[in-house]
Amino acid sequence: MVNMMRAVQYSTYGGDGPSSLKLVDIPVPKPKKGEVLVKVDVAGINTVDWKIQGGLLKHILPLKFPHIPGTDISGEVVSVGPGVENFIPGDKVISCVGVLRGGSLAEYAIAPIKSTVKRPPTITPVEGASVPVTGLTALQSAKNMAGIRLDGSSNLNVLITAASGGVGTLYVQLAKLGGCFVTATCGARNMALVKNLGADEVVDYKTPEGMRYKSPSGRKYDVVVHLAPYQPLEAFKAELAPEGMVMDMTPTFKTVARNWYNKLTFSKQKFLPFGMIPNATDLQEVIDLVEAGKLKVIVDSTYPLEKSADAWARSIKGHATGKVLVSCNN
Template sequence: MKVLKMLVLRRASGFCPGKCRDLSRPCRVRDLSTTASRNTVMPAWVIDKYGANEVLRFTKNMIFPVICYPNEVIIKVHAASINPIDVNMRNGYGARALNMRRDPLIMKDIGQEFPLTLGRDVSGVVMECGLSVTYFKPGDQVWAAVPPWKQGTLSEFVVASANEVSHKPKSLSHTEAASLPYVALTAWSALSKVGGLNGKNCKGKRVLILGASGGIGTFATQLLKAWGAHVTAVCSGDASALVKKLGADDIIDYRSGNVEEQLKSLKLFDFVLDNVGGGTEDWAPKYLKKWSGATYVTLVTPFLLNIDQLGVADGMVQTGFTMGSKSLKHLCQGIHYRWAFFMASGVYLDDIAELVEAGKVRPVIEQTFPFSQVPQAFLKAEGGHARGKTVVNVV
């Protein structure tokens, strides 16, 4: 009932209150906000071209975000975090596909995507609401993950759709809260939306997680344990203690000896979550139970890369062909094969907040950086070997 009410409120906030009632086109900005925005510029880390870490530039004069649609909110960013996608986007990954989704107002006014702000996660305070936003009000403490085709959160303020935002768990500081949304929503999408797992059907299911020590792995391990699954985690030896503490039942150290040999001594699995990719696809599906609905879900897909390299039309065709043929091949072998993607959703964040408040999931932060050290935070993330998340305190 509560979820239904939230959905209705969120859905209702999607309509433009003006004459056009058309969300496919932005309305006149001044008509849409509950308060007048006074600032015109703000501090932010931006890039003006794609490349190595040197392209990150601090400016005090980034254009202040405006509410372009009646269901948007402006959030004062208290903390953000760095994900692998930020490092990849800095390098130009996904630019072709993401530019197609960018707001025409931004692309038209500026002529291109630059200056581009990276950063997907935000924990902060609502500063301003669009006229049809009913679920939030100025002063609310919120968290969100902003989709990669929007301006990011490594700035003093960010604009987000109310549908992407959720009330921050009260038990978490902004620093802690900023570590979760992007990885939590991606894991939720992979395990629940794509993989069909949930709190009601997971009890006793055997799940194998490849890459259990990073942002997604540390969240997925806790979520699956909260849902009652048996978790086997594959990670480096030095991450074993961390992953065990998060609840993993069995740990496989992929750096000490042959992973397949170690897996052969265990019972087969109902589900594999692959956060590593590359060669893992060649062997991991073998350890699933055949002809019993077992599922292999990977988060490492060639979707954006295909579009970058082949263009939109050929990239989509290539992607469809690859996914179709792999699904078919695995179906013939008795297992389901799926790709999963990050999904922005305030409603799912509400569910995740409940798990956090219940003490079933906690943030795993490896390192925190001040706003002045965003390039250092990128270098940390780029270095790999994450043990949880890298967070940036913006305030």
């Protein structure tokens, strides 16, 4: 077992974004109780990762610097902490390590067993690293907030904005599994992809209809899955069903404030912030859906660890089609 590893770190909030990421040599961490040490094959980058770098939650849950970012891990267990019985060295695993813990942009990372599952042989390391945050976000919000039932019986009209991104591509498929009528917005170059994933109608977000979130068939939405930058509830009201809901998937304090305002005014239209909770049960359900061929993973690009800043920049630009990944032991 090696004692040192390469890892990507940043040492302060804000800074210059991608250029603040530094490749360093540091000691390999040791797993504690309830943890495993994973040799990382592939790591995923998510919107929340660079939003945390930009200062999201710093007044509530501040980071300890220097910080190794990254939440998604696909790799191999090399050692286990005290009391760990369900994993042994050599196990191929997928893990959502948690956005504040971070650590995935490194050759080795600590993974909590409470949000780690074994990777089936039929799922590649790239596929495995593509689904923890995106899959959990889509699954938990669909089932627990939107009330989408994956047995095909939901019969809801659903709008998914920014549907060609990492979460959006999975959400379109989950909503169709649930029996929903799906309207999706994305850029013109990705409309065919989103249509092929199952969306019933796809709108270019730059057109007048796209900017007003109008359904080409005139449907009113029971659920809006808003994956694009913040928009107030008023942006959706005209196209929202009388008791419809908007789920802000990258919420700000404005989202929280509006949610409370709606409660105080007894509004039947809901504007809800979503927060993903890593856990092995839900992650296993996502992996099972991928293994069964019911969810298809879309990968935008894969960068070597030393080019993590380029991967970071690619994600920040907001035009990735599917998931941006980093190969950590290439």
